[in-house]
Amino acid sequence: MNAYILLAISIVSEVFGSSMLKATNGFKKIIPSLGVIVGYGIAFYGLSLSLKMLHLGVAYAIWAGLGTALTALVGVTIYKENFNGKKLFGLVLIIGGVIFLNIDGVH
Structure with missing residues (x-):
């Protein structure tokens, strides 16, 4: 299976797990x-599994960065958390960082 498909599945699963944390009411x-x-x-x-084919730094940056950004969006859409300019700016920085790390990781 393609490393990026595995990574995408991993990210979606992490976002799901993180989003469920709020619903557990302290487990x-x-x-x-x-x-x-x-x-x-x-x-x-x-x-x-994706780390068998991808560099650790690039894979983890994508996983953590996009997972954080998507989890923040879940918080806004599902849990009705505030969304403002600061949060938008932070998400843009996270996604920008992931893009720059990915550019560096491509040879």
Whole structure:
């Protein structure tokens, strides 16, 4: 399987797991808690498989950066968290950093 497809699956799973954390109510709710465990399990497994083909720094930057940005967007859309210029600027910086690291990682 393509390394970037594995990484994308890993990112989506990490975002799912992170998003479920809020719904667990401190791990008092079983279904969201299982969602966290499954989401993170798939995320780390997919990341580990993608690292067979990608550089660690590039893969982790993409995984962490896009995971953070997407989780922030989930917070805004699903959990109705505030979205303002500072948050937008931060997301742009994260995505820009991922792009620059990716450009550097391409030979």
